[in-house]
Amino acid sequence: MVCEMAESAREREGDESGGSDEYEYVTLTSAEVLEKLEEAWQNERFAPELLEHKTEVVDCVLEQIKEMEENLSHVGRGDFVAGIHRLELDRVQYVLRSYLRTRLEKIERHVLHVLEQEADGSSSSRLSPEELVFAKE
Numbered sequence: 001m002v003c004e005m006a007e008s009a010r011e012r013e014g015d016e017s018g019g020s021d022e023y024e025y026v027t028l029t030s031a032e033v034l035e036k037l038e039e040a041w042q043n044e045r046f047a048p049e050l051l052e053h054k055t056e057v058v059d060c061v062l063e064q065i066k067e068m069e070e071n072l073s074h075v076g077r078g079d080f081v082a083g084i085h086r087l088e089l090d091r092v093q094y095v096l097r098s099y100l101r102t103r104l105e106k107i108e109r110h111v112l113h114v115l116e117q118e119a120d121g122s123s124s125s126r127l128s129p130e131e132l133v134f135a136k137e
Contacts, residue, residue: 007026034095041099045102050114115136
């Protein structure tokens with residue numbers, strides 16, 4: 001499965017400082033999407049503050065999970081290869097859940113600061129729409 005997502009020129013080059021913010025759509029394989037999710041997960045876990053939400057990566061991974069579950073539902077339970085694919089599916093789901101759980105824990109811990117930043121609107125929103133609803137509750 002492939003997924004399309006917008007990527008800035010500086011993201012491709014690994015440059016996080018200033019620069020051009022021109023975006024182009026890039027087609028990524030399942031392995032590349034998983035790599036981006038794992039990178040976002042590790043960055044979020046080790047960063048002291050809430051990072052920008054990787055909406056496109058999460059959406060692509062959710063699509064892939066849905067497709068994998070659908071494919072596995074058509075395969076017999078005793079199939080050895082299907083068992084390996086189920087383990088991979090479990091691993092991907094674990095990484096995604098851990099990424100989202102880490103973000104929610106940071107939001108809970110710093111809810112006043114996060115909502116204050118969102119209200120200022122001075123910087124781009126770091127929260128997904130769902131996380132903003134969670135923070136306001």
